[in-house]
Amino acid sequence: MAGPTAVGKGTVSADVRERYPQVWLSVSATTRDPRPGEVDGVHYLFVGREEFDRMVAAGEMLEWAVVHGRNSYGTPRRAVEEKLAAGVPALLEIDLQGARQVKESMPDARFVFLAPPSWEELERRLVGRGTEGPEERERRLATARVELAAAPEFDHVVVNDEVRRATDELVHVMGLDVQAAPTPL
Ligand code: 5GP
Numbered sequence: 001m002a003g004p005t006a007v008g009k010g011t012v013s014a015d016v017r018e019r020y021p022q023v024w025l026s027v028s029a030t031t032r033d034p035r036p037g038e039v040d041g042v043h044y045l046f047v048g049r050e051e052f053d054r055m056v057a058a059g060e061m062l063e064w065a066v067v068h069g070r071n072s073y074g075t076p077r078r079a080v081e082e083k084l085a086a087g088v089p090a091l092l093e094i095d096l097q098g099a100r101q102v103k104e105s106m107p108d109a110r111f112v113f114l115a116p117p118s119w120e121e122l123e124r125r126l127v128g129r130g131t132e133g134p135e136e137r138e139r140r141l142a143t144a145r146v147e148l149a150a151a152p153e154f155d156h157v158v159v160n161d162e163v164r165r166a167t168d169e170l171v172h173v174m175g176l177d178v179q180a181a182p183t184p185l
Pocket of ligand 1: 005009028030064065066067074075095096098099153
């Protein structure tokens with residue numbers, strides 16, 4: 001799964017974690033600092049530049065990229081290969097450059113682009129979450145413009161208009177059975 005900044009990839013991932021525990025979420029390594037509430041080993045493996053570069057040089061990354069012109073992010077290869085070998089559905093939340101690399105090495109993977117209902121809504125969500133200053137927001141919106149233009153490269157575009165609906169569509173694309181909506185009491 002890829003998609004522009006603030007589209008709700010983290011929210012959809014959290015919903016997958018909660019409602020579809022049979023899906024394994026890949027934990028990326030990153031050189032960026034943890035945000036409040038982020039747990040090392042759960043949301044990311046927070047590593048120093050040296051350790052990140054070592055992992056890349058040792059061929060331990062399935063894919064990696066510098067995102068938003070700043071920090072490096074990568075998917076440790078071994079965990080993904082182990083899950084797939086065990087028949088466990090695996091979800092990678094990565095950027096466009098990473099998705100292109102995975103397409104090269106794992107052409108059978110399914111590629112989902114999580115899209116905002118509109119550009120205005122994307123800007124609203126980015127400002128609303130309040131985790132980036134104006135400069136970083138501009139940097140992320142510049143990346144987002146490039147990413148949105150690449151949506152047609154993906155197998156499926158899922159519009160994140162409503163989290164549960166988007167999650168259900170995503171896991172359906174992954175080949176899982178979608179949960180029935182809870183019946184009101
Ligand atoms: P954030 O800093 O907001 O957590 O993530 C910034 C961007 O990095 C997001 O677009 C996210 O999808 C991307 N990203 C996170 N993990 C990985 C990864 O392992 N590989 C790649 N290529 N991108 C990643």
